[in-house]
Amino acid sequence: MLTLVDENIKDLDLVVGEGETCMLRLASFTVFPSANIRVKVKKGGTFDGAFADFSRGNGRFSLVVELLGEGANASWHYAGIGNGDSNKTIDTSAEHLSPLTKADIAQYGIAMEQSRMTFIGTSHIHEHMARSSTSQKEKVIVFDKGAVGKCSPILRIDENDVEASHSAIVGKLSDEHLFYMLSRGIDLPTAKRLLTLGYLKPVLAHYDGELGERIKECIEGGF
Amino acid sequence: MATLHIENLHVKVGGKEILKGVTLDVQEGRTTALVGPNGHGKSTLLLSLMGHPNYEVTEGKVFLDDVDVLALSVDQRSKLGLFLAMQYPSEIPGVNSADFLKAAMNVRRDKPMSLFQFYSKMQTAYKEMGIPFEMSTRNLNEGFSGGEKKRNEILQLKLLEPRLAMLDEIDSGLDVDALQVVSAAIRDEQKKGRGFLVVSHYARLYDLISPDDVAVMVNGRIAVTGGPELIKKIDTQGYEWIKTELGIPVEKEDALISIGTCATREAIGK
Numbered sequence: 152m153l154t155l156v157d158e159n160i161k162d163l164d165l166v167v168g169e170g171e172t173c174m175l176r177l178a179s180f181t182v183f184p185s186a187n188i189r190v191k192v193k194k195g196g197t198f199d200g201a202f203a204d205f206s207r208g209n210g211r212f213s214l215v216v217e218l219l220g221e222g223a224n225a226s227w228h229y230a231g232i233g234n235g236d237s238n239k240t241i242d243t244s245a246e247h248l249s250p251l252t253k254a255d256i257a258q259y260g261i262a263m264e265q266s267r268m269t270f271i272g273t274s275h276i277h278e279h280m281a282r283s284s285t286s287q288k289e290k291v292i293v294f295d296k297g298a299v300g301k302c303s304p305i306l307r308i309d310e311n312d313v314e315a316s317h318s319a320i321v322g323k324l325s326d327e328h329l330f331y332m333l334s335r336g337i338d339l340p341t342a343k344r345l346l347t348l349g350y351l352k353p354v355l356a357h358y359d360g361e362l363g364e365r366i367k368e369c370i371e372g373g374f
Numbered sequence: 375m376a377t378l379h380i381e382n383l384h385v386k387v388g389g390k391e392i393l394k395g396v397t398l399d400v401q402e403g404r405t406t407a408l409v410g411p412n413g414h415g416k417s418t419l420l421l422s423l424m425g426h427p428n429y430e431v432t433e434g435k436v437f438l439d440d441v442d443v444l445a446l447s448v449d450q451r452s453k454l455g456l457f458l459a460m461q462y463p464s465e466i467p468g469v470n471s472a473d474f475l476k477a478a479m480n481v482r483r484d485k486p487m488s489l490f491q492f493y494s495k496m497q498t499a500y501k502e503m504g505i506p507f508e509m510s511t512r513n514l515n516e517g518f519s520g521g522e523k524k525r526n527e528i529l530q531l532k533l534l535e536p537r538l539a540m541l542d543e544i545d546s547g548l549d550v551d552a553l554q555v556v557s558a559a560i561r562d563e564q565k566k567g568r569g570f571l572v573v574s575h576y577a578r579l580y581d582l583i584s585p586d587d588v589a590v591m592v593n594g595r596i597a598v599t600g601g602p603e604l605i606k607k608i609d610t611q612g613y614e615w616i617k618t619e620l621g622i623p624v625e626k627e628d629a630l631i632s633i634g635t636c637a638t639r640e641a642i643g644k
Binding site (some may be wrong): 325326327328330331332333334335336337338339341342345346348349350352 | 424426427447460467469513
């Protein structure tokens with residue numbers, strides 16, 4: 152397991168050997184890493200990555216996972232907040248270069264104040280990489296007036312015998328959800344906070360110990 | 375006992391006037407049945423009283439005793455003592471039921487409840503409503519059946535103890551057993567002096583909760599008020615007598631046309 156907290160990563164190359172598992176845990180509370188991370192996963196290997204991001208900053212974070220060997224798989228979970236006038240782009244891609252490979256990408260962001268948050272990336276199942284599976288789920292909640300959210304996940308599928316799905320949601324907190332909570336006497340800031348926690352909390356499953364507690368405090372106290 | 379006084383209330387939804395001068399008094403400690411044909415403004419009245427942002431009050435007054443309800447925000451109306459059990463309760467992903475209930479109960483108190491106090495109140499209410507306590511750990515209404523959502527609305531009513539509870543078709547989606555549980559809970563609350571304004575299309579619910587007063591809404595106004603005998607009359611004769619006896623033609627509901635929706639991928643906060 153590789154855990155990096157507030158590291159201003161620039162370039163990082165990881166190779167996951169045959170049948171091995173690599174866990175990457177990133178957490179940013181101050182510095183947003185404009186990083187280029189490349190991960191190569193060999194036959195039967197597993198890459199399990201997560202990034203909890205509460206930093207205030209600008210830049211482009213890029214992650215490319217190459218699934219090189221049969222049965223290689225990868226999962227990635229990003230949860231982050233954009234605040235102030237920060238401008239963050241999270242660019243996450245998966246390249247399926249062997250049959251029977253699997254990649255799951257989930258990214259959740261809250262664009263607050265005047266911030267801009269963009270999720271992009273391509274999941275590409277190459278020709279002949281049959282029985283591979285890829286999914287992308289991306290969601291940005293635009294929390295305040297002046298904030299901007301954008302999601303553009305791309306699927307590129309060059310083989311028929313595969314499973315692929317993607318979803319992109321950008322929007323404000325639901326008026327109906329807010330009304331329901333307000334109608335029970337919960338004030339607007341608390342209602343917004345409770346609703347927003349719901350989008351970010353699942354990332355906690357990837358962290359434990361002191362770091363997990365710190366991330367939890369950031370999520371629960373961040374609004 | 376407090377009175378909710380509604381006077382000449384006009385409400386527009388999406389630019390169309392739905393309520394066209396509603397005048398009605400609802401007494402705390404009494405149960406008022408609000409009946410009327412579909413599409414004539416019953417749900418609009420309840421949602422407007424609660425302050426739904428899509429319902430624009432263009433004229434009229436609403437007072438709970440001497441407090442101007444229309445001047446209050448939605449959460450302030452709740453804290454004043456109004457409660458709306460919704461026809462279609464929202465499923466709220468990521469919001470834990472217990473966290474939600476705790477937040478809603480604590481806003482009514484000077485000092486937050488102790489965990490012991492909160493859990494014992496919650497356990498009692500879950501038991502009385504026949505809802506497994508494990509459901510308190512699930513996200514609010516998410517994956518609940520229609521009947522479970524309605525029971526959950528009454529569970530909230532029991533925990534939040536409003537002065538006046540508005541129930542919008544609380545009996546829809548309930549099977550026979552669940553209807554018994556819900557109506558028994560309403561009867562319990564009636565005994566505590568809670569006021570109710572209840573919308574339903576079915577005499578069965580009213581048989582079980584015995585309203586004191588009945589108001590019939592037609593064409594966005596209260597056409598007639600009276601006692602429980604009005605429910606029997608409507609149950610056997612429908613609404614035709616409104617036209618023949620009172621000379622009020624009953625407008626037909628507009629047919630709704632859906633043109634569908636499409637996904638949004640970019641948004642700017644406004």
